Amino acid sequence: MSELTEPRGRTQERGRLARRRVLEAALEIITERPVSEIQVQQIAERAGMSPARVLYYFQSRDQILAETFRWSERDLAERRAGELAAVTAPAARLAVYIRLYLPEDRHDPSWKLWLEAWLRSTSASEMSRTADAIDSGWTRDLTAIVADGVADGTFRAVRAEEFLPTFNALLDGLAVHVLIGRLGKAQAVEAALAEAAEKLGGLDPS
Numbered sequence: 001m002s003e004l005t006e007p008r009g010r011t012q013e014r015g016r017l018a019r020r021r022v023l024e025a026a027l028e029i030i031t032e033r034p035v036s037e038i039q040v041q042q043i044a045e046r047a048g049m050s051p052a053r054v055l056y057y058f059q060s061r062d063q064i065l066a067e068t069f070r071w072s073e074r075d076l077a078e079r080r081a082g083e084l085a086a087v088t089a090p091a092a093r094l095a096v097y098i099r100l101y102l103p104e105d106r107h108d109p110s111w112k113l114w115l116e117a118w119l120r121s122t123s124a125s126e127m128s129r130t131a132d133a134i135d136s137g138w139t140r141d142l143t144a145i146v147a148d149g150v151a152d153g154t155f156r157a158v159r160a161e162e163f164l165p166t167f168n169a170l171l172d173g174l175a176v177h178v179l180i181g182r183l184g185k186a187q188a189v190e191a192a193l194a195e196a197a198e199k200l201g202g203l204d205p206s
Contacts, residue, residue: 019057019067021047026068030109035065035116066126069113073134076100076110084141090149091203097145098192101138101171102185103178111179139164146200155200163199170195 025046029038040061044051058064080100087093103111117131142164149155174188183191197203 015057018049018053021049022054022057022064023068023071026064027072027109030068030112031107035112038065040064062126065113065116066130069110069117069127069130070134072110072113077134077137080141084145090145090152090154093145094142094149094196094200094203095193097142098171098196099189101175102188102192103175104185106179106181108179111175115176115179139168142168149200149202154202156202158200167196167199 022043026038026043029042029046038061040051040054043061043064044054047054054064058067080097083096083100084093087096113127114131117127120128143160146155146158146160146163150157171192174183174191177183178185178188193203
């Protein structure tokens with residue numbers, strides 16, 4: 001029975017599972033090698049599919065990368081929401097945020113995709129648009145944490161439009177250093193907490 005003659009629900013489920021196999025395969029390969037070297041053929045082989053089959057579900061390599069980026073960050077966003085909701089103190093929430101924001105190590109696939117998106121930031125590519133949408137969620141959470149801390153007196157009063165861009169830039173710079181192996185994650189977290197403690201107060205940088 002072909003997909004054209006299968007019941008619609010079964011066809012949709014087959015398609016959903018096939019797309020997930022492709023995304024899982026892409027994420028594995030991204031962990032292992034530079035994003036620029038990844039080809040549809042490699043993803044197809046890892047997924048146990050033909051390149052033609054992969055391109056039936058995704059129009060191009062770039063679409064696979066963008067979808068993989070969204071998929072991995074969606075999981076992280078759910079984790080972030082759960083972990084931030086589990087703590088109420090602004091200082092503790094900021095520490096959780098920092099640990100989740102920074103890459104685990106130099107092979108972190110989500111961060112390798114972030115770098116790829118930044119390289120394309122001057123073009124209206126799907127990767128750059130995806131990065132903008134994802135970044136807004138991180139920014140929204142950080143803004144809320146800082147605002148809550150200022151409101152309850154945990155943090156000193158700061159101008160959000162001054163603190164947030166510079167702190168985000170610091171986090172991004174630390175993330176790059178983790179990715180290239182100059183810093184371990186624990187060192188990067190410590191540096192970010194020290195900067196937040198200096199600018200906001202109310203934090204134990206240790």
